[in-house]
Structures are given as C-alpha cells and as structure tokens.
Amino acid sequence: xxxxxxxxxxxxxxxxxxxxEVKKAYRKKAMEFHPDRNxxxxxxxxxxxxxxxxxxxxxxxxxxxxYDQFGHEGPRGAGFQGFSGTDEIFAHFGDLFGDLFGxxxxxxxxxxxxxxxxxxxxxxxxxxxxxxxxxSEHEITVPxxxxxxxxxxxxxxxxxxxxxxxxxxxRGQVIHAQGFFRVQTTCPRCRxRGQVIQxxxxxxxxxxxxxxxxKLTVRIPAGVDDGQTLRVPGGGQPGVMGGPPGNLYVVLRxxxxxxxxxxxxxxxxEVEISMFQAVLGTKVTIPTLTGEAELEIDPGTQPxxxxxRRGEGIPVLGSRGKGDQHVRVKVTVPKKLTSExxxxxRALAKEMGLDxxxxxxxxxxSLFS
Numbered sequence: 209x210x211x212x213x214x215x216x217x218x219x220x221x222x223x224x225x226x227x228x229e230v231k232k233a234y235r236k237k238a239m240e241f242h243p244d245r246n247x248x249x250x251x252x253x254x255x256x257x258x259x260x261x262x263x264x265x266x267x268x269x270x271x272x273x274x275y276d277q278f279g280h281e282g283p284r285g286a287g288f289q290g291f292s293g294t295d296e297i298f299a300h301f302g303d304l305f306g307d308l309f310g311x312x313x314x315x316x317x318x319x320x321x322x323x324x325x326x327x328x329x330x331x332x333x334x335x336x337x338x339x340x341x342x343x344s345e346h347e348i349t350v351p352x353x354x355x356x357x358x359x360x361x362x363x364x365x366x367x368x369x370x371x372x373x374x375x376x377x378x379r380g381q382v383i384h385a386q387g388f389f390r391v392q393t394t395c396p397r398c399r400x401r402g403q404v405i406q407x408x409x410x411x412x413x414x415x416x417x418x419x420x421x422x423k424l425t426v427r428i429p430a431g432v433d434d435g436q437t438l439r440v441p442g443g444g445q446p447g448v449m450g451g452p453p454g455n456l457y458v459v460l461r462x463x464x465x466x467x468x469x470x471x472x473x474x475x476x477x478e479v480e481i482s483m484f485q486a487v488l489g490t491k492v493t494i495p496t497l498t499g500e501a502e503l504e505i506d507p508g509t510q511p512x513x514x515x516x517r518r519g520e521g522i523p524v525l526g527s528r529g530k531g532d533q534h535v536r537v538k539v540t541v542p543k544k545l546t547s548e549x550x551x552x553x554r555a556l557a558k559e560m561g562l563d564x565x566x567x568x569x570x571x572x573x574s575l576f577s
Contacts, residue, residue, distance in 0.1 A: 212280050215262035223276070227267060234263035243294055253294060260297040261290045270436060274526060282526040288439060296325060296452070324401065326445035326454040333458050335428065337465035341497055341522050343430030350424055350456060353417035355446040359409035362450055363416035368407045373398035417446050426458055431473065431523040434462040467495045473522045473531030480538045481505060494535055496520060503535060511539040 216223050219233040237259040239245070246252030265271045265283050274282030291297050329352060335344070355361040364370050372378035376395035380402040384391050394400040408414030424443050432438075437459050444454025469476040479494050489507035493500050496517075503515065514534050521531025545553065550567065557564045 213258065215266055215275060218258055218262040219266065221266075225266075230263065230266045234259060234267075256294065257291055257297065264288070264291075278524070278526040284526060289441065292441065292452075296455075298325075324447055324451040326447040326451065328454040328457060329444040330457045330459065332461055333426065334461040334463060336463050337468070337470075338497070339428060340432050340434075340460070340462045341430065343432075343523075344428050346426045346428065348424055348426055348458075350422050350443065351419070352422055352445055353415075354420045354422055355453075356409060356412035356416055356418050358411035359416060360450065361416040361446060362405075363409055363412065363414040364405045365407040365409050370403035370405050373402055373404045376402065378402040416450070424456065428460070429525060431525040432460055432462070433470070433472075434460065436460050468497075470522065473524050474534060475521050475531065476534045476536065478536045478538055479503065480540055481509075483539055483541050486511070486537070486539045496533060497522070505537065509537055509539075511537065513537045 216225070219230060219237060221229055221233045225233070238256065241252045241256040241259060243253050243256060246256075265275050265288065271283040271288055276282075329350065331348075331350065333346065333348065335346070356363075358366055362370060373380070373395060375397040376382050380395055380398060380400040381392045382395045384393065395402075398404050405414045409416070412418050424440060426438060426440055428438065437457050440456040440458060442453045443456025446453050467477055475497065477495060479492050481490060481492060485492075485505060486509045487507065489509070490505045492503050492505060494503045497520065501517075501520075503517075505515075514536050517533040517535065519530050520533040523530050554564065554567070
C-alpha cells in the first residue's frame with residue numbers, strides 16, 4: 209500500500225468516537241474485508257490489515273493519544289510496527305473474531321487447520337529513569353518453548369510428515385446436526401489443527417517445541433514512560449506445526465529518580481537558596497538530564513517561583529521535540545543569626561519601616577513570620 213490513510217478515516221469514525229463506537233466500526237469493516245469472504249483479492253486483504261492496524265491504535269488509549277499528537281509516527285515510536293500478516297491479526301484479535309463470526313457452519317470464521325501462529329508472551333522489565341529518557345537496548349532471557357530442532361517444529365519424527373486428520377478431512381472443524389441447525393465445532397482429534405502425527409518426534413514428543421531459555425534484544429526508544437508496552441515481533445512462543453512465532457510484549461517499569469518528577473514529557477526539580485540570595489540574585493548549579501547546568505536567579509525572586517528551561521525535558525516519542533524542565537525555587541530562612549547579623553537586619557527593617565518582634569536572646573523570634 210502507498211501512504212498510510214488516517215486511522216479515523218479507515219474505520220469511518222469521528223476523532224471523538226468512544227471505544228464502543230470504534231469497536232463496532234471495526235467489526236463492520238472486518239466482516240466486509242475478511243479474507244474468507246474475499247478469496248484471491250489482494251486489495252481486500254490489504255484493507256483488512258489496514259483496518260486491524262487502525263483498530264489496534266484507536267482502541268488503545270496510549271497509542272491513540274500518541275497518534276492524535278504525532279500521527280502515524282507516534283505509535284511507531286512507542287514500538288508498534290503494525291501487523292506482518294493476516295495470521296498475526298487473527299491470533300491477536302482471536303476473541304473478537306470468535307464473537308464476530310460465531311460457531312455456526314458457513315459463518316465465515318477463520319479455520320485453524322495446519323500451521324498455527326504461536327502464543328504471545330508478556331513480561332515486565334524494570335529500567336532506570338535515565339534509560340527511559342535516553343533510550344537503550346537490553347538483552348533479556350525469556351523462558352519459552354522454542355521450535356524443536358529435530359523435527360523443525362512439525363512434531364513428526366524426522367523422515368515422516370503429519371497427515372490430514374481423517375475425522376475432519378484436514379479442515380480442523382467437524383459439523384454436527386442439531387435439529388434444524390448444523391453446528392461447527394473444533395475437531396476433538398486434531399484439536400483444530402487439521403493434521404495428526406502418526407509418528408511423534410522423539411525429541412519433543414510430537415509437540416514441535418522444547419523448553420529453552422531464549423535471549424532477545426529489546427530496543428527501548430527514548431522518551432518511554434512507566435507502564436508503556438513494547439512489542440518484540442517474533443519474540444513469543446513458537447508456532448505450531450511450523451507456524452510463525454507469536455510476539456513478546458514487554459511492560460516497562462521505570463524506576464523513580466530522586467532528583468526529578470515527571471509529567472508526560474516535562475520534568476520538575478527543586479533548588480534551595482537563602483533569603484539573601486533570593487533578594488540579591490545569584491547563580492546556582494542544578495541537575496539536568498544531561499549533567500549539571502548553571503541557573504540564574506533574578507534579584508527579588510519569590511519563594512515557590514518556577515523557572516522553566518525550554519526544550520530541556522524528555523524526548524517526545526515519535527518526534528524530534530523535547531519537553532521542558534521546570535525548576536521550583538525554595539527559599540530558606542536562617543533560624544539563628546549572630547548578634548552582628550541580627551543588628552544589621554534590624555537596622556534594615558527599621559530603614560524600610562517594617563515592624564519586627566523585639567529581640568530575644570539567641571533567637572531571631574518571629575522576624576520572618
């Protein structure tokens with residue numbers, strides 16, 4: 209396909225459409241362009257995949273927000289790359305298609321005979337705050353069932369092959385008559401695969417997979433936030449009987465940084481100065497996302513003043529832009545003064561016409577209350 213169309217246009221919904229409306233629109237489009245209803249029609253298959261991609265983004269609050277802000281590059285920056293084919297779509301939206309087409313014979317449901325896509329896996333990954341800011345790569349170990357080397361995932365002993373299931377003639381489904389209706393159900397013998405193995409592989413006992421720890425590299429884009437999910441294509445369980453593997457979904461847990469608080473792509477920090485520095489102005493060193501920087505404090509700066517450093521925040525996913533850093537100024541008041549300091553301040557207060565508490569031995573009293 210050429211340039212991507214607007215996802216709202218693809219599903220035929222408005223930009224403020226709710227989740228129910230989006231799902232209803234996708235059901236209608238999926239039925240219209242379903243491959244089983246449009247055999248040998250590449251254009252319909254492309255539309256089917258386009259609709260699935262649009263639904264995946266618009267039905268997910270996080271992906272939808274990124275799309276609304278940055279267009280198609282938004283979800284892509286967060287790790288969503290679309291679907292590789294219809295098999296992946298059927299596996300990903302399996303429950304939805306089950307509801308859509310039902311179990312009645314001839315209803316147009318997708319047959320699960322022959323090779324099947326592997327199941328998806330989900331895991332959590334904890335990363336430091338700065339890795340979420342800058343991006344990184346992690347090599348992770350995922351315990352999963354991998355394709356058996358001996359039989360190449362077919363489950364059959366080397367030198368033999370699976371045969372079509374004799375009970376369902378390779379369809380994966382059997383039909384039962386119930387009154388006036390014919391009901392289609394999964395074949396109990398082949399469990400919907402459409403094939404049976406006469407001579408199981410000695411290494412995997414006919415399952416086509418063995419348990420192993422697999423190492424994968426996960427690329428973490430700059431700007432991710434706590435709770436976001438990355439998709440690793442092909443990182444899930446291996447396919448059945450030679451089918452494609454599922455995906456791995458990695459949920460990110462970002463460790464807090466005591467120096468910063470995050471709100472979307474902006475960061476907030478604090479700096480303490482004395483009341484004298486607030487009155488006269490000063491320069492202070494503050495932590496930033498790239499090290500340390502000098503911050504100028506203007507004379508007369510009030511407590512809780514926020515100084516904003518534009519473009520010094522977190523990289524925006526799917527964009528070249530960055531958020532801002534907001535520095536809150538905390539003004540501290542000394543609790544003890546020397547006699548000389550006390551006299552000078554009292555003289556200044558008198559010159560300014562200010563009422564202050566009487567001097568108390570060793571204490572400033574309520575001078576600044």
